[in-house]
Amino acid sequence: MHIAVLAGDGIGQEIMTEALRALDALGLDDLRLDHADVGGVAYRKHGRPLPEETLELAKTADAILFGAVGDPELDGLRRELRVESAVLGLRKELQLFANLRPAKAFAGLEDLSALKPEVAGAIDLLILRELTGDVYFGEKGQRTTEAGRREGYDVMAYDEDEVSRIAHVAFRAAQGRRKKLCSVDKANVLQTSVLWRKVVEEVAAEYPDVELSHMYVDNAAMQLVRNPGQFDVVLTGNIFGDILSDQASMCVGSIGLLASASLGTSTRGLYEPIHGSAPDIAGQGIANPSAMILSAAMMLRHSFGMETEATRLEAAVAQVLEQGVLGQDLGGSASTSEIGDAVVAQLA
Amino acid sequence: MHIAVLAGDGIGQEIMTEALRALDALGLDDLRLDHADVGGVAYRKHGRPLPEETLELAKTADAILFGAVGDPELDGLRRELRVESAVLGLRKELQLFANLRPAKAFAGLEDLSALKPEVAGAIDLLILRELTGDVYFGEKGQRTTEAGRREGYDVMAYDEDEVSRIAHVAFRAAQGRRKKLCSVDKANVLQTSVLWRKVVEEVAAEYPDVELSHMYVDNAAMQLVRNPGQFDVVLTGNIFGDILSDQASMCVGSIGLLASASLGTSTRGLYEPIHGSAPDIAGQGIANPSAMILSAAMMLRHSFGMETEATRLEAAVAQVLEQGVLGQDLGGSASTSEIGDAVVAQLA
Numbered sequence A, B: 001m002h003i004a005v006l007a008g009d010g011i012g013q014e015i016m017t018e019a020l021r022a023l024d025a026l027g028l029d030d031l032r033l034d035h036a037d038v039g040g041v042a043y044r045k046h047g048r049p050l051p052e053e054t055l056e057l058a059k060t061a062d063a064i065l066f067g068a069v070g071d072p073e074l075d076g077l078r079r080e081l082r083v084e085s086a087v088l089g090l091r092k093e094l095q096l097f098a099n100l101r102p103a104k105a106f107a108g109l110e111d112l113s114a115l116k117p118e119v120a121g122a123i124d125l126l127i128l129r130e131l132t133g134d135v136y137f138g139e140k141g142q143r144t145t146e147a148g149r150r151e152g153y154d155v156m157a158y159d160e161d162e163v164s165r166i167a168h169v170a171f172r173a174a175q176g177r178r179k180k181l182c183s184v185d186k187a188n189v190l191q192t193s194v195l196w197r198k199v200v201e202e203v204a205a206e207y208p209d210v211e212l213s214h215m216y217v218d219n220a221a222m223q224l225v226r227n228p229g230q231f232d233v234v235l236t237g238n239i240f241g242d243i244l245s246d247q248a249s250m251c252v253g254s255i256g257l258l259a260s261a262s263l264g265t266s267t268r269g270l271y272e273p274i275h276g277s278a279p280d281i282a283g284q285g286i287a288n289p290s291a292m293i294l295s296a297a298m299m300l301r302h303s304f305g306m307e308t309e310a311t312r313l314e315a316a317v318a319q320v321l322e323q324g325v326l327g328q329d330l331g332g333s334a335s336t337s338e339i340g341d342a343v344v345a346q347l348a
């Protein structure tokens, strides 16, 4: 088990420390951890947010634990030097095309959501976002129109292979859940979506046990507010997934508890909390490490097939919550290390 | 005052009847109403969702009152015959580039929102969505990749003139409100957004009294759930606006009460409720005509500069709500015509 540990910026380092302690407490054999720089910290040390050695490590490791990147002081840099390019570069270079974002209400914490507790409490969905195509990676640039005006452009596109591989992941995920899949697109306007819908329908033929529906993205954004409990697995493209997965996380309310996985065709995956680098609270020891620990659990499950250990980690985090050991983000006062201690104690 | 009345499909006819009664009750001089077919009803009668004579009328009228289009039985038609093409065609042909979608909580109705009453109750925002550019109107189609795979594509683009004209509308709108403008884009990924942000900044120089901020669209989708009360005017492009404006409406909860205006450079505008044709309840006389009546009020304000009459109409709708004359969508039992009657009675 060779893990690339990319803690990154802001609270990334603090929460990673606790996730590694929790992993350690599981007493796993053959755990090899290699640390490398990514994001703003990598730019400051090496002049690039995704140094060559970091990328090499990520490519050779079995899995990547990723903290967070983001450094407001570096926002002014040109595109290739900004932290986003590290995120996009890792996804593309490792072909991590499937982003899994489970959003589930935590019992007792429904009140943290801006949604009514009964609405938030019903959330138990998985967003499957395509991560290496769409308007993110098409041709893009600045040009001059015939009328001599400045214009920015980005080409949105999906080919059938890109759609089909993520669709298969989504259908299989639905089979392991409540067997409902809602594919979100804008097929009444976009040709990219017309192909998307067609290919999803074709793939559906192989999964007769999964109930497939289609929804336009504007309606999906409404339904995620009105009644998010209606969704099981939501499949969508890169840009719509960017928007809807963040919206869904916020509907749950406790984004300090939400983890994510980005997978390719192999078992290699990248695992990260959905919250960001939170520069405002970095270095204070008050960040909630739970989402990072839960990301490590996802890693054990998806990259190493260690369902038992993954479940143990998740249960430990849940028990700590039930004990009322809550970080400031959840209305409590436990520090980063206190939460980590409590999780380790549970695992002992 | 020459008004093109395009009632459209489903509940469109029923709610339009009440809006016209309300307009009539205002006792306006020189009101000329010309009716024409649009949407599924137009397709069935004339073979096209936007017949030439309808488009001509819309182009020559001073304003367009638009009900709703949408007919599930016609969803299988090819693109140019589907109702969406009427919507997009009107926007493009009339160059209605500025879509105004106010979303405001109605006192006493906060509980209809899935958001907590104190969160929903604080909503008072205006979304300004660009309506004639972006990935909606760029080159699009199906093609074959070099590897021989099917691919769908759509070009997203904005030029500086398109951004600047909607930005001016947004800044002026902000001046008439709480003087806060939040421009939403995805400038960390999209070149279209990089230009968008640059031009918005340039236009901002002319409006020093307006406080401008920028937000990524994924964050905006989160903030609209977490704390929608933070927004005053939200400016965004066509596709992000499609998603965010529907999300914002649902946050308010009572979408039967929300109106919209689509404007160009002249005072000609198209006014429509944000809800759709609701085929499930069409013809039953139970649709809530309030949003249609409020759309007529927006028309009086924006196309005819009749602020007094617009306010009278809006006040009448608000009073009827306060009297507890509520449609089924708001938990009451008033019929379409009963709500219309009550509004007319208020105006008398």
Ligand SMILES: CC(C)[C@H](C(=O)O)[C@@H](O)C(=O)O
Pocket: A084, A087, A088, A242, B188, B189, B218
């Ligand atoms: C940082 C940014 C490029 C990224 C994205 O848009 O994909 C982020 O928002 C995310 O969702 O992981």
Ligand SMILES: CC(C)[C@H](C(=O)O)[C@@H](O)C(=O)O
Pocket: A188, A189, A218, B084, B087, B088, B242
């Ligand atoms: C019907 C459709 C083309 C349209 C759009 O996407 O603009 C609708 O969703 C809207 O928001 O008016």
